[in-house]
Structure formats: structure tokens, C-alpha cells
Amino acid sequence: MxxxxxxxxxxxxxxxxxxxxxxxxxxxxxxxxxxxxxxxxxxxxxxxxxxxxxxxxxxxxxxxxxxxxxxxxxxGDAGIVIGVDFGHTHLRVAVGNLAHQVLAEESEPLDVDASSAQGFGRAEQLVNRLIETTGISPEKVIGVGLGVPGPIDVESGTLGSTSILPGWTGINPSQELAGRLGVPVYVDNDANLGALGELVWGSGRGVRDLAYIKVASGVGAGLVIEGNIYRGPGGTAGEIGHITLDESGPVCRCGNRGCLETFTAARYVLPLLQPSHGPDLTMERVVQLAREGDPG
Ligand SMILES: [Zn+2]
The missing domain is CATH 1.10.10.10 (Winged helix-like DNA-binding domain superfamily/Winged helix DNA-binding domain)
Structure with missing residues (x-):
């Protein structure tokens, strides 16, 4: 004893x-x-x-x-882990090992906001397909990390706000996916996971405090304070995308008007610049152009 x-x-x-x-x-x-x-x-x-x-x-x-x-x-033999990332318009799945090596990765377009049930069904299919193509024995999978594009109340595991992902009301994402895959699932907001990724492998290595700003179909932030993710009440600390900038601005998908997202997300910024910068413009390129002093 x-x-x-x-x-x-x-x-x-x-x-x-x-x-x-x-x-x-x-x-x-x-x-x-x-x-x-x-x-x-x-x-x-x-x-x-x-x-x-x-x-x-x-x-x-x-x-x-x-x-x-x-x-x-x-x-690498100690266990296999799976990452599932829901964006507003895509689903991405990666299979990796505990040595932090990505063995396979695939993404597909998906309107995640519309229906959570459809999203989880497609995630289950894609996870099983990747496990099969990599030839990994399913018993080696020890867990899944799940990113969702909305605030997560980590204690209850549910979404901290229903207005940001209306198709997900009443859903417990980790329970839902764990029930389908039969392994433990750990869920967090995608921008928090982005911040964690930068902290471990990226520009945040060796740093105690950082802000990770995500600008994609949605806009969000992940905050690291004293080396830990700061989530705030109901997981809403990084939800900068729905802060009102202009009360008479364009209607946002959350129902309010003039949110930060309606001025900065990819679907608003790219159409403004595509006529002058070409139809293939990406947000990555926009950031690069801004750094280079492009007037647009
Ligand atoms: Zn909004």
C-alpha cells in the first residue's frame, strides 16, 4: 500500500x-x-x-x-491522438501521435453552423476514414481534442452562448463525439486551441502571456495569462468577434448589428479587396500585404 x-x-x-x-x-x-x-x-x-x-x-x-x-x-508508439476542428465553414481532422507528429490530415467544406448533428456525423466518418488510411489500429487511439468556433464553458462542457452557434443549442460537443467514437473527447474554443498551439510550437514558445487573434470566417481570440489559457465566465473571454463597433452597421449572423466580425472576417474583407487584388486573395495574403504597407 x-x-x-x-x-x-x-x-x-x-x-x-x-x-x-x-x-x-x-x-x-x-x-x-x-x-x-x-x-x-x-x-x-x-x-x-x-x-x-x-x-x-x-x-x-x-x-x-x-x-x-x-x-x-x-x-510515437505510446498512443494515437486525434484532432477534430469545426470551423464555421469547414471540418478538419488530423491524426497524430504523442510525439506531436501529424500522421494524416484532411479537411472538407461543411456548413457547421447549420446543424450540429450533421457536423458530428461527418466528423465520425472522416475520423474513421483517416484511421483506416493510416493503417492504425483503432485500439491505439487514446483521445480526441475537439475545437469548436464558439465559447465553451469548460466545467459543464456546453456552449457558453447560444447566439454565436444557433444550430448547436443544448449540445454537449464532447459527449456527443465521445458517444460516437468511443474514446474520451476534450473540447475547447478553437481560438483557445490556436493560442495553445502557438504557445507550445509557434511564436509563443517561452512566453508567459499572449493574445492569439483568429481572423477566418469568424473572428475570435485566445488569451494566455501566466502560461495558462484564460477562459473567463462561460468561456467567453476571447469572444471579441461580437463586440459592437457600429450600432447601425450591417446585420451579423448573431442577430446584432455592426459586430467587429462584420468588418474584419474573411467574408467581409476579401470581397472588398478582390476587385483590386485578384479573385484568389486569401486572409493570409491580406495580412502579408498589410505588413508590406499595401494601401488597400
Ligand atoms: Zn455578431
Missing amino acids: ETPGSQTSLHRANLERVVRAVRMAGSLTQAEIARSTGLSAATVSNIVRELKDGGTVEVTPTSAGGRRARSVSLS
Whole structure:
């Protein structure tokens, strides 16, 4: 029997700290693990050896600051994870492993706002098709991360506002998808997940506070404060898209007038610029042109 504070439970807690640090970062050197967990270099070295022998992590030679180092990442064989992203106009599914490698990815156009049942049906089909094409055994799938284009009340798992995704009223997205796929599903707002992606792999690496602004069919933001996603009451902290800029402005899909989204989302910005900049203009290109000082 384990008692709190015993050698065994202390060892297990240290083991979990190392695995959590590596999982969050994707890959870390042993020195970085020691820094982020507060464990000694010798303890980290012993734990990494134990995890490697058990097949949980992989250790590859690398260099850090010109010195030889060992890079630790979770083993690709340790489990398969699936990402499902609902946008306002698309569905995207990715299959990856715990080493943060994407093995397959596909997206298809879908009017997600119209009907959640149709959306979940298509997601189920696409997930099963990708599992089949990658040749992965379905038993290896340990969980699904689900992004939805609306505020999520993480405690209840339901949408924090019904006006932003009217076709989803009364739906619990994670329960709905978990029931269809038979594995645990973790849900969050898509802009929060975008912020998390930047924090782990992108321009937010090594940063404690950041704002991720998403401008696509919808407009939203993900906020990271002190290294954690800040969701706010009902998950609505990043919902900047439906802030009123002009009370007599164009009608928004949420029912109000002149929301930030009606001036900045792709479907409003692109038609304004396409006559002068060509029909193939994308939001990515618009941002690039703005950086280059394009007058439009
Ligand atoms: Zn609106």
C-alpha cells in the first residue's frame, strides 16, 4: 500500500511531472526538463532512463548551445491522438501521435453552423476514414481534442452562448463525439486551441502571456495569462468577434448589428479587396500585404 510522502508515491509524482513537461513541450532536453520541473539533473536522468526502458519516451541526440544534449519526447508508439476542428465553414481532422507528429490530415467544406448533428456525423466518418488510411489500429487511439468556433464553458462542457452557434443549442460537443467514437473527447474554443498551439510550437514558445487573434470566417481570440489559457465566465473571454463597433452597421449572423466580425472576417474583407487584388486573395495574403504597407 502506498502512503502519501512514501518513496514510491514521491517517485511516481516525479515521473508524472517529467511526462507532463515533455507532453506540453513536445520535446525537451534533460536540462530543460530539470529546469521546468525543479528536479535535480540526476533525478531527471534516472527517470528518463526508466521511461525510455518502459517505451514511454524516446531519447535522441541533439545539441543545445553548441553542447551535446539528449532530446526527450514521448514515444510515437505510446498512443494515437486525434484532432477534430469545426470551423464555421469547414471540418478538419488530423491524426497524430504523442510525439506531436501529424500522421494524416484532411479537411472538407461543411456548413457547421447549420446543424450540429450533421457536423458530428461527418466528423465520425472522416475520423474513421483517416484511421483506416493510416493503417492504425483503432485500439491505439487514446483521445480526441475537439475545437469548436464558439465559447465553451469548460466545467459543464456546453456552449457558453447560444447566439454565436444557433444550430448547436443544448449540445454537449464532447459527449456527443465521445458517444460516437468511443474514446474520451476534450473540447475547447478553437481560438483557445490556436493560442495553445502557438504557445507550445509557434511564436509563443517561452512566453508567459499572449493574445492569439483568429481572423477566418469568424473572428475570435485566445488569451494566455501566466502560461495558462484564460477562459473567463462561460468561456467567453476571447469572444471579441461580437463586440459592437457600429450600432447601425450591417446585420451579423448573431442577430446584432455592426459586430467587429462584420468588418474584419474573411467574408467581409476579401470581397472588398478582390476587385483590386485578384479573385484568389486569401486572409493570409491580406495580412502579408498589410505588413508590406499595401494601401488597400
Ligand atoms: Zn455578431
